Structures are given as C-alpha cells and as structure tokens.
Amino acid sequence: MSTELRFALVLAGILFNQAATAAGSAEKGKAAYVQHGCWQCHGFAGQGGVTGPKLAPNPMPPEALSAFVRNTRGAMPPYQAAILSDGDLADIHAYLLSIPKAPDYKSIPLLNH
Amino acid sequence: MARKDPGPQVDRRKFLTGVAAAGAATAAATMSTPVTRAAEPAPAARVPSALPPSMHVAQAETGTPREPARVPGIPGSDFMVDVVKTLGIKYLPANCASSYRAIHESLINYGGNKQPEFLTCMHEESAVAMAHGYFKVAGKPLMTLCHGTVGLQHATMGIYNAWCDRVPVIVVGGNDMDAATRPPGVPTFHSAQDINALVRDFTKWDDTPVSLQHFAQSFVRAYKIAMTPPYGPVMISLDAGLQQEPMKDHGEKPYVPRYVPTAPPQGDSGAVKEAARLLAAAQNPLIVADRAARTPNGMRLLVQLAETLQARVIDQGGRMNFPRTHYLSAPPTAVSSADVILGLELSDFWATVNSYTDNAGNGGIGTNSTRIKRDTKLISISSVELNTKANYQDFQRFQVIDVPMAGDAEATLPALIEAVKAAIPNDRKGAIAARGEAAKKAYTEGKERTRAAAALGWDASPVSTARLCMEVYAAVKDLDWSLVASEGNVSNWPNRLWPMEKYHHWLGRSGGYGVGYGAPASVGAALANRDLGRFSVSIQSDGDLMYAPGVLWTAAKHKIPLLAVMHNNRGYHQEVMHVQRLSNFRNRVANYGGDMGPVGTRIENPDIEYHKLAESMGWWAKGPIKDPAQLGPALKEAVKVVQAGQPALLNVWTQPR
Numbered sequence: 001m002s003t004e005l006r007f008a009l010v011l012a013g014i015l016f017n018q019a020a021t022a023a024g025s026a027e028k029g030k031a032a033y034v035q036h037g038c039w040q041c042h043g044f045a046g047q048g049g050v051t052g053p054k055l056a057p058n059p060m061p062p063e064a065l066s067a068f069v070r071n072t073r074g075a076m077p078p079y080q081a082a083i084l085s086d087g088d089l090a091d092i093h094a095y096l097l098s099i100p101k102a103p104d105y106k107s108i109p110l111l112n113h
Numbered sequence: 114m115a116r117k118d119p120g121p122q123v124d125r126r127k128f129l130t131g132v133a134a135a136g137a138a139t140a141a142a143t144m145s146t147p148v149t150r151a152a153e154p155a156p157a158a159r160v161p162s163a164l165p166p167s168m169h170v171a172q173a174e175t176g177t178p179r180e181p182a183r184v185p186g187i188p189g190s191d192f193m194v195d196v197v198k199t200l201g202i203k204y205l206p207a208n209c210a211s212s213y214r215a216i217h218e219s220l221i222n223y224g225g226n227k228q229p230e231f232l233t234c235m236h237e238e239s240a241v242a243m244a245h246g247y248f249k250v251a252g253k254p255l256m257t258l259c260h261g262t263v264g265l266q267h268a269t270m271g272i273y274n275a276w277c278d279r280v281p282v283i284v285v286g287g288n289d290m291d292a293a294t295r296p297p298g299v300p301t302f303h304s305a306q307d308i309n310a311l312v313r314d315f316t317k318w319d320d321t322p323v324s325l326q327h328f329a330q331s332f333v334r335a336y337k338i339a340m341t342p343p344y345g346p347v348m349i350s351l352d353a354g355l356q357q358e359p360m361k362d363h364g365e366k367p368y369v370p371r372y373v374p375t376a377p378p379q380g381d382s383g384a385v386k387e388a389a390r391l392l393a394a395a396q397n398p399l400i401v402a403d404r405a406a407r408t409p410n411g412m413r414l415l416v417q418l419a420e421t422l423q424a425r426v427i428d429q430g431g432r433m434n435f436p437r438t439h440y441l442s443a444p445p446t447a448v449s450s451a452d453v454i455l456g457l458e459l460s461d462f463w464a465t466v467n468s469y470t471d472n473a474g475n476g477g478i479g480t481n482s483t484r485i486k487r488d489t490k491l492i493s494i495s496s497v498e499l500n501t502k503a504n505y506q507d508f509q510r511f512q513v514i515d516v517p518m519a520g521d522a523e524a525t526l527p528a529l530i531e532a533v534k535a536a537i538p539n540d541r542k543g544a545i546a547a548r549g550e551a552a553k554k555a556y557t558e559g560k561e562r563t564r565a566a567a568a569l570g571w572d573a574s575p576v577s578t579a580r581l582c583m584e585v586y587a588a589v590k591d592l593d594w595s596l597v598a599s600e601g602n603v604s605n606w607p608n609r610l611w612p613m614e615k616y617h618h619w620l621g622r623s624g625g626y627g628v629g630y631g632a633p634a635s636v637g638a639a640l641a642n643r644d645l646g647r648f649s650v651s652i653q654s655d656g657d658l659m660y661a662p663g664v665l666w667t668a669a670k671h672k673i674p675l676l677a678v679m680h681n682n683r684g685y686h687q688e689v690m691h692v693q694r695l696s697n698f699r700n701r702v703a704n705y706g707g708d709m710g711p712v713g714t715r716i717e718n719p720d721i722e723y724h725k726l727a728e729s730m731g732w733w734a735k736g737p738i739k740d741p742a743q744l745g746p747a748l749k750e751a752v753k754v755v756q757a758g759q760p761a762l763l764n765v766w767t768q769p770r
Contacts, residue, residue, distance in 0.1 A: 044575070047579075049604035051769075052770075073472045078697060103568055
C-alpha cells in the first residue's frame with residue numbers, strides 16, 4: 001500500500017468518524033442504503049450473497065467502512081463523496097448497526113435437513 | 114390404395130431390395146410398428162427374406178381407398194418422415210411456417226404425429242431451448258423445424274446456447290430455393306441462398322440436400338455428428354420444392370442409411386499415463402469438472418477417481434458431475450492449495466486458475482491475478498479441443514496446460530482410473546488416506562458456514578434467495594425431483610444446500626448465458642421428466658421469462674407438469690451493477706429515473722403480475738408472495754397441482770441475489 005493511499009485511508013477514517021458521530025440515523029440510513037444501491041449486491045438486510053459479502057449484523061467499524069467504500073479496488077466500485085456523502089455513509093452504517101442478529105441456523109428446521 | 118394416380122410407382126420388391134442392400138433394416142418404419150431406438154445400433158446388416166412393409170405399402174394394402182390426390186405421386190416429404198422415424202426422435206417442438214408446410218403435413222398425417230410428435234411452440238428460440246433442456250434429461254436429441262430465414266433468426270440465440278453447452282439439437286430450416294418457381298411476395302422474403310450461413314459459426318455441421326437420397330444421408334449424418342462428443346447442434350436446409358414434389362424415379366429408389374453411433378474420442382494413452390503419474394505423486398491433487406459427466410455413469414466414474422486419489426472435486430456445474438453430499442466436494446477456492454489440477458471438460462480453464470477483477474485498473478480494463486501456486490501442474494481432458502471454431506469466442510482465454518488431452522473426459526476416465534491405481538506406490542497410501550480425513554473435516558466445516566450464511570436475512574421481505582431455495586427444497590424433497598433450471602442467480606444456494614446426488618438433480622445452465630433459456634429449457638426438461646415419472650421444479654427469474662413467455666402456453670397445451678417458482682427481483686440484476694460500476698468509475702451519480710436501479714435495468718413501475726400471465730395461459734398460479742411465511746403453504750398447494758399433471762407457477766418477490 002502506498003504512503004499516499006495509507007494517508008488517504010486514515011484521513012477518510014477520521015472524517016467519517018466525525019460524520020458518523022454527528023449524523024448516524026438508522027432510519028435515514030435505510031433509505032440511503034436503497035437509494036445508493038447498496039442492496040443490489042448485499043441484499044436489503046445486508047445479508048450478502050455471491051455478488052457481495054454480508055454487511056450485517058456486526059458491520060465493520062465506521063472508519064474501516066469509509067476507507068473501504070472510498071478506496072476499494074476490488075470487485076466493488078468505489079463510492080466517492082460526490083456520489084455518496086459522508087452523512088449518508090454514516091447513516092448507512094447506523095442502519096447496518098441496527099439490523100438484528102440472524103437466528104442460529106441450528107434453530108431453523110429448513111436448514112437442518 | 115393410397116393414391117389413384119401415384120405417379121412413379123413403388124415396386125415393393127425393388128424398393129425392399131434397395132433398402133436391404135443398403136443395410137437399412139430399420140428404415141421401413143410402419144404406423145403400427147414403433148421404430149427402434151435411435152441411440153442403439155441396429156443389428157448388423159443382413160439381407161432379410163422379408164422386411165416389414167413401409168408406411169406407403171401398408172396403406173396401399175390395408176387402407177381405405179381415397180379420392181385421388183391433386184398432386185400425384187408419393188410426396189418427397191413422406192420419405193423424409195420415413196427417414197426421421199428411423200432415428201426415434203420423440204418430439205418436435207416448432208413454430209409453424211409455410212416453408213416447411215409439406216413436411217409438416219407429412220409428419221402429422223402420413224406420420225401419424227408420432228415419433229416425432231409435433232409440439233406447438235410460440236417462438237423458435239423456445240423450440241430450440243426446449244430441445245436443449247429435453248436432451249439434458251433424456252440423453253436423446255430432438256429436432257425442430259423453422260422458417261429458414263425469419264424463424265432461424267429467432268432461433269439463433271437458442272442454438273448458440275446449445276453450442277456453448279455442448280448439446281445436440283437438429284435444426285431443420287425450410288427454404289424455397291428455386292427463384293423461378295417459388296411464390297412471390299412473403300415466401301420470397303423468407304428465402305435465402307444459404308440459410309445455414311446464419312448459424313455456421315455455432316453449429317457442428319450443416320448441409321443443403323438437393324435430392325431425397327441426399328436428404329436421407331444428410332439427416333442421418335447430422336444426427337450422427339450431433340451425437341458424437343463433443344455434442345452440438347446441427348443444421349439442415351430443407352428446400353420447399355424437394356419437400357413438395359413427388360418422388361422421382363431415377364431408376365434406384367432412395368434408401369435410409371442405418372445410424373450407428375460413433376465411439377467417443379479418448380485421451381492419448383501416453384498422456385493418460387503421464388497424467389496418472391502426476392496425480393499419484395501429488396501432495397494435494399484437485400479435480401475440477403464442468404461438463405465431465407455426460408451420463409450418470411460419468412458421475413460414478415468421477416467418484417471412483419476422486420476416492421482412489423482422495424482428491425477434492427470442484428464441480429463447476431455445467432452438468433451434475435459429483436454428488437454435493439460427498440466429503441470430497443470442494444468450493445472453488447480449493448484451487449489455491451493444489452499442486453496438480455485435473456480439469457475435465459472445462460469451458461474456461463483460464464478463469465479456473467486465474468481471476469479477473471472489473472475494477473477499472475490497467476487503464477480501465479481491469480486486473481488479472483493468479484489463483485494458484487506458481488509450480489502447480491495442470492492437466493486437461495476436453496473433447497471441445499476437437500471442435501473449435503474461430504468467430505465466436507466461447508473457447509475463452511488461452512491457458513497453458515502441462516498435459517493437454519483432446520478427448521472426451523467420460524470416455525477417458527476408465528483408462529485414467531486404472532492408470533492412477535497402477536501409479537500409486539504403496540508408501541503413498543497412508544498419506545492419501547490422511548488427505549481424505551482432512552477433506553472430511555473441511556467439508557463439514559464448510560457446510561456449517563454455508564448454513565450460517567443462509568440464515569442471514571431468513572425472515573426478510575422480499576424473500577431471501579436462501580429462504581426461497583430451502584422452502585422449495587422442503588416442498589419437493591420427498592419426491593423424485595429434478596431441478597430443471599435455476600436461472601437468475603440465487604447465490605447458487607441449491608448447489609450449496611440441496612443434497613444433490615443423482616444426475617437429474619441438476620442439469621447445468623444455458624451454456625452461452627443467453628438470457629431467455631430458463632423458461633423454455635425447463636419446459637423441455639420437464640417433458641422428458643414427465644415421461645420418466647419425475648417431478649420437475651425450476652427457479653424461474655423474471656427477466657428470463659419475459660423473453661418468450663409463450664412457452665408457458667406450450668407447457669399447458671401439451672400437459673407438461675412443471676413447478677416454476679419465480680425469483681422475481683424485478684430487475685436485470687446482472688446489468689444493474691454493470692451500470693452502477695461504470696457510474697462510480699466515472700464519479701457520477703447513477704440515474705435511477707425513479708426506480709430502484711439505473712435507468713434501463715429495472716422491471717418495475719409497473720410490476721409484472723406473472724401469476725396472472727401464467728393463469729392466462731392455462732397454468733395454476735399464485736402471487737405475488739412477499740412474506741416468506743406464506744411461501745411454504747403456497748408451495749404445498751402448487752406441488753399437488755403439479756403432481757396432478759398441471760403446470761404451476763408461484764410469483765415470489767425476492768431479494769436481488
């Protein structure tokens with residue numbers, strides 16, 4: 001990882017952390033999650049699938065989420081601030097945090113044939 | 114007496130002599146005597162003292178005298194039907210067209226609409242895809258008829274899918290060749306010099322017969338080529354004049370050549386020995402199979418090879434190659450730790466051992482990386498190497514292979530198994546057994562992770578794809594089920610969670626990824642399963658169904674029982690993310706136009722009521738189901754309907770993937 005990129009990740013994390021602290025709304029985040037198309041690969045409940053990993057429950061810390069979303073060079077395209085604001089990203093994290101833990105698969109008869 | 118003025122008289126003795134001399138003992142099919150199965154070679158040619166009468170002769174001897182035909186003589190298309198009947202082709206899905214009206218008439222009247230039975234289709238692409246799906250269950254090809262121009266244009270994507278999926282389909286296109294005599298106007302719009310050119314790049318062989326004898330040879334040859342691995346579609350242009358005109362007496366009566374299957378090609382014995390040496394000496398050998406098992410026996414052979422080596426197997430799912438319940442079943446990530454990889458009929462070896470990321474790297478073209486260790490040895494057995502064409506790029510990126518074999522994997526496996534057994538030294542047997550124990554542990558842990566992942570979003574609305582698939586499985590698990598199509602990406606849950614063990618549990622995918630395969634292919638496969646007493650279920654995506662939904666009517670019309678459970682995510686989700694990705698790369702907000710995804714990728718506003726669409730075409734249907742708790746009870750109702758012989762559809766609103 002280049003020095004510039006590491007700096008950018010740290011800076012993005014700091015900025016996001018401030019934004020998250022200021023404006024993390026799960027309700028707004030649910031709308032932003034749909035509006036920005038996060039659901040397209042990760043599902044409405046953040047459950048993930050073959051096209052994207054699970055995001056919830058237990059989402060990654062906000063600074064890590066921000067660093068990834070802004071700078072990813074993997075299969076997911078980056079979302080710059082011009083597309084997804086810091087405020088919306090903070091709300092999305094709040095929404096992911098609000099998603100309850102999934103039931104234990106052992107308690108689901110259909111998953112225990 | 115068939116005709117008062119039969120034109121060129123058929124002398125029974127001379128005709129039979131001609132047939133016998135050609136060794137066509139099975140040629141003279143009769144209306145009362147079923148033809149022998151085409152896939153089985155006929156007995157060796159002998160000159161019999163008497164053969165069963167042909168249909169013409171039987172009618173002449175036993176039939177009721179009729180009014181004279183306006184066109185005298187024996188229609189050429191009647192002889193064509195005689196040829197078709199020798200091959201035991203059971204069904205003929207087709208959309209009717211004037212350029213083949215003569216053989217159409219002969220099939221349903223002279224041929225009694227049996228062997229083959231005409232199935233009314235509403236799109237040529239549906240007809241080809243039905244034949245595609247049918248073959249993957251029955252192991253026997255179907256033929257289809259179409260207008261050689263506009264109908265073939267409709268059929269092309271289905272033919273391309275069959276080509277890429279290595280499935281035999283016999284396509285016959287009507288074409289009126291004689292510009293001086295054919296009707297003007299529409300029939301001439303529907304004529305061309307060389308209709309086969311349209312599909313030559315993705316068919317194994319084609320021909321344009323100009324005489325009835327030529328037709329007989331071409332049709333049997335086409336069948337033979339289509340059925341020699343690697344299988345593939347073939348094309349015959351059928352002149353309208355040749356169909357309609359009475360048989361001409363050139364002194365020698367036409368005969369039907371006997372069909373004898375060609376033995377599939379096997380890998381070179383030296384290469385098999387070298388492959389066995391590498392596999393036997395490997396610390397961590399891996400088998401990857403895509404279309405390796407052409408038959409249930411192919412599965413058994415693959416299990417035998419894997420157990421001999423205690424090698425894990427990645428089944429890429431082009432066919433049902435390996436039981437999902439076997440502890441040696443492995444995920445795609447297993448390539449990273451292998452030191453020898455055996456690829457069996459892989460459609461894309463490069464992507465098996467490398468990865469491509471569409472991340473705008475390298476100036477926008479994406480980045481490539483290897484997924485295997487530097488010194489991993491690669492072995493390939495593939496019959497497709499014997500049948501590569503240049504234009505369409507289904508051969509994928511070039512991958513250097515250490516031991517490449519041009520041969521059919523299933524046919525080569527017996528020799529490879531014996532060679533591997535001979536190559537394993539006694540002092541390796543303990544290590545091989547320990548490898549098996551490690552595989553059992555990895556398999557169990559992997560299954561637990563998969564189940565835990567399936568529980569995420571279990572009660573969400575719209576219904577999660579994991580919930581959808583497991584509700585469907587619960588509804589069919591006590592039946593002899595066959596998942597005839599699973600289109601539209603449901604995160605591969607059936608392959609990850611259903612205990613697939615039989616060859617008909619999974620039929621693979623479209624081959625060429627041409628959308629619109631799922632609905633017609635599942636109807637074709639369900640037709641084959643109906644005849645075998647099996648229960649057919651499909652996971653039917655919304656975009657796929659809407660290419661040619663008329664196939665729903667075909668299923669109802671011909672009483673083909675099928676349970677279609679819709680994965681209705683209300684969008685073309687493969688494309689949603691492509692547009693989103695490009696928008697992000699260009700740092701622009703994707704324009705959703707009031708929908709839930711980029712303009713042009715969503716199927717909403719208005720939402721399509723698929724249950725009503727299906728009902729209108731004779732299906733039992735229910736929906737839309739958005740609450741997962743309603744899915745189980747609806748499935749129970751639908752299963753009963755299908756068991757009673759009717760097709761049923763459930764319109765389920767689902768998560769995207």
